[in-house]
Amino acid sequence: MEHLPVYCRKEILIAGCGNTFFGDDGFGPEVIQYLKKKYTIPDNVCLMDAGTSIRKILFTISLGKPRPEVIVIIDAVDKGKKPGEVFDITLEEIPKEKIDDFSIHQVPSSNLLKELQDFCALKVIVKACQVKTIPETMLPGLSEPVKKAVPLMAQRIAEDYF
Amino acid sequence: MGKTLTIQPVSRIEGHAKVTIQLDDTGNVSDTQVHVIELRGFEQFCLGKPVEEMPRITTRICGVCPWSHHLASAKATDAIFGVDIPSAAKKLRELCNSIAFMEEHILHFYFLAGADFVLGPDADYSVRNVFGIIDAVPDVARRVVKVRHMAAKMLEMISGKAIHPSAAVPGGFSRPLLEPERQELRKMADECLDFAKFSISFAKENLFSKYLELVKTLGVINTGFLGTVTDDGSLDLYEGKLRMMNADGSYEDFKYEEYTDYIREHVEPWSYLKFPYMKKAGEFSMDLDNPNGIYRTNTLARINVCDKINTPFAQAELEEFREKFGRPTQLTLLYNWARLIELLYNAENTIRLLDDPEITSTDIRKKVEPRAAHGIGCTEAPRGTLIHDYETDENGLLTNVNLIVGTTHNNAPINMSVKRAAIDLIKDGKYDQGILNRIEMSIRAYDPCLSCATHMLDGKLSVKVNIIDSEGNKLDTFST
Numbered sequence: 001m002e003h004l005p006v007y008c009r010k011e012i013l014i015a016g017c018g019n020t021f022f023g024d025d026g027f028g029p030e031v032i033q034y035l036k037k038k039y040t041i042p043d044n045v046c047l048m049d050a051g052t053s054i055r056k057i058l059f060t061i062s063l064g065k066p067r068p069e070v071i072v073i074i075d076a077v078d079k080g081k082k083p084g085e086v087f088d089i090t091l092e093e094i095p096k097e098k099i100d101d102f103s104i105h106q107v108p109s110s111n112l113l114k115e116l117q118d119f120c121a122l123k124v125i126v127k128a129c130q131v132k133t134i135p136e137t138m139l140p141g142l143s144e145p146v147k148k149a150v151p152l153m154a155q156r157i158a159e160d161y162f
Numbered sequence: 163m164g165k166t167l168t169i170q171p172v173s174r175i176e177g178h179a180k181v182t183i184q185l186d187d188t189g190n191v192s193d194t195q196v197h198v199i200e201l202r203g204f205e206q207f208c209l210g211k212p213v214e215e216m217p218r219i220t221t222r223i224c225g226v227c228p229w230s231h232h233l234a235s236a237k238a239t240d241a242i243f244g245v246d247i248p249s250a251a252k253k254l255r256e257l258c259n260s261i262a263f264m265e266e267h268i269l270h271f272y273f274l275a276g277a278d279f280v281l282g283p284d285a286d287y288s289v290r291n292v293f294g295i296i297d298a299v300p301d302v303a304r305r306v307v308k309v310r311h312m313a314a315k316m317l318e319m320i321s322g323k324a325i326h327p328s329a330a331v332p333g334g335f336s337r338p339l340l341e342p343e344r345q346e347l348r349k350m351a352d353e354c355l356d357f358a359k360f361s362i363s364f365a366k367e368n369l370f371s372k373y374l375e376l377v378k379t380l381g382v383i384n385t386g387f388l389g390t391v392t393d394d395g396s397l398d399l400y401e402g403k404l405r406m407m408n409a410d411g412s413y414e415d416f417k418y419e420e421y422t423d424y425i426r427e428h429v430e431p432w433s434y435l436k437f438p439y440m441k442k443a444g445e446f447s448m449d450l451d452n453p454n455g456i457y458r459t460n461t462l463a464r465i466n467v468c469d470k471i472n473t474p475f476a477q478a479e480l481e482e483f484r485e486k487f488g489r490p491t492q493l494t495l496l497y498n499w500a501r502l503i504e505l506l507y508n509a510e511n512t513i514r515l516l517d518d519p520e521i522t523s524t525d526i527r528k529k530v531e532p533r534a535a536h537g538i539g540c541t542e543a544p545r546g547t548l549i550h551d552y553e554t555d556e557n558g559l560l561t562n563v564n565l566i567v568g569t570t571h572n573n574a575p576i577n578m579s580v581k582r583a584a585i586d587l588i589k590d591g592k593y594d595q596g597i598l599n600r601i602e603m604s605i606r607a608y609d610p611c612l613s614c615a616t617h618m619l620d621g622k623l624s625v626k627v628n629i630i631d632s633e634g635n636k637l638d639t640f641s642t
Binding site: 006008020055 | 203204206207222223226228269273303304306307308310311314315318325326
């Protein structure tokens, strides 16, 4: 147990995913920062700004016990909804396909999450925000509608898990 | 009528590479291209920022290789400030480098490249995943799990953070290592060494021997090699000089600051990513029979360029490796074998550093002042030589940034290996999933870092082979 990183040892892992250099893709990490500033985090929760490291985190969790009982992923997505809309995605909505497994850079979070749910009886929840735009070159900063969604998502997380 | 096979991730945002294989009218391979999307806009984004922010910013370039960027950036920042950091700080940084290398190499070998050897190149995708490997070799998998967890924990203990490292700061390292921590880490390091020895022994007996014919033929090309060595020619993954070796084994050594005298970048109209090559070659050519100026980096390159390894177990393995395959060896799949030799070296190096009395010194940081300067930081990343090149104004704000990452150095070789593999395997228009997997193996050996621009959780990442005729009509779609 003592050899395990903190994200393996707590009952609930809440991970904000995204690259803060690319506009609305930074939504997940922003929510985590907001939660850390505005809320008291319970002892059984690990709050993590996973940035672009979520694959490695999930990979490490998948390898063995103990594991969190619940993993909550906060991420930006493009589902054609209204920018700033927050909603849950089920893993069944994400198709499992062959991955470009040239390297861990390519292993998609979606496949790892499904494998964790299917093989490890771990509950996986994905909380998403519809993006307005993701720039093709580096340009940090959330768009207005997505910025407004940060406290809303934080509130939902706190209500469900704190 | 010629056909085009494309191995392509669907989503451009998360998918970062596309492999196109063009067949001529006889069904044999006429050309191939590996399109890699690089991280665009990074240099522009950095301009005007204080240089001391770079070691923190660059960890977010890539969530898989944060330590490599963090350390190369810290070294470039040291050079900008003109500071020679305390010896203990160098050792702490190098310690983190070695542990991060172990974590990466274990992951890549056992769960990515290793899947090809453990489960076989023809294994169905449904078993070529983490759980498939755990099922196939459960006892081995248990050990892999434990050591990998341990390496992640070790980095957390030394640097204070599980991800997004920030411990390498301007002037040194942010916190000293305490003696109780050192003792705990030392025990873990022993387990890591034990596992590294097991890994290479297991791989030689059970995996490489089974696929030796494949190792001798798949994606084999003729290139030079680039890697870091110490003044006496020993392997070093953190600090030293660069050695550019030709295919015939002759070489030149140069300092990091001289890299632009030895490396130029070629541009192809079909690729965002540039193609570095040896400047002295004059012309660039990826022709398989007459390549010109091409060199490789990453594990095989480092093992080829070094004269020796200054840790005993890794040195013994290097001697055995050279006895079998010579120096330099061009066999692409030997990247995987070389990766295990490096794993062993890093485990031994971790122990050596933890046994050094200076590792718990509290003299770990010097004061720095901003100035106008040009600084280059270079380190070996698991995927190849990593160069961070910065320029600042008198206020220490960035005026120029250039990065060359390991995979960029390997852009031309990856293209060549794919072409070699495709030509050898696809004949008379016949191909199947196993053949396409083998072509992917030739890329996988390089463990390419294909840009972590964004990674929206849309699940759009997939690999599809589109078979398109020479008029652009899609004849078939094939998922690998």
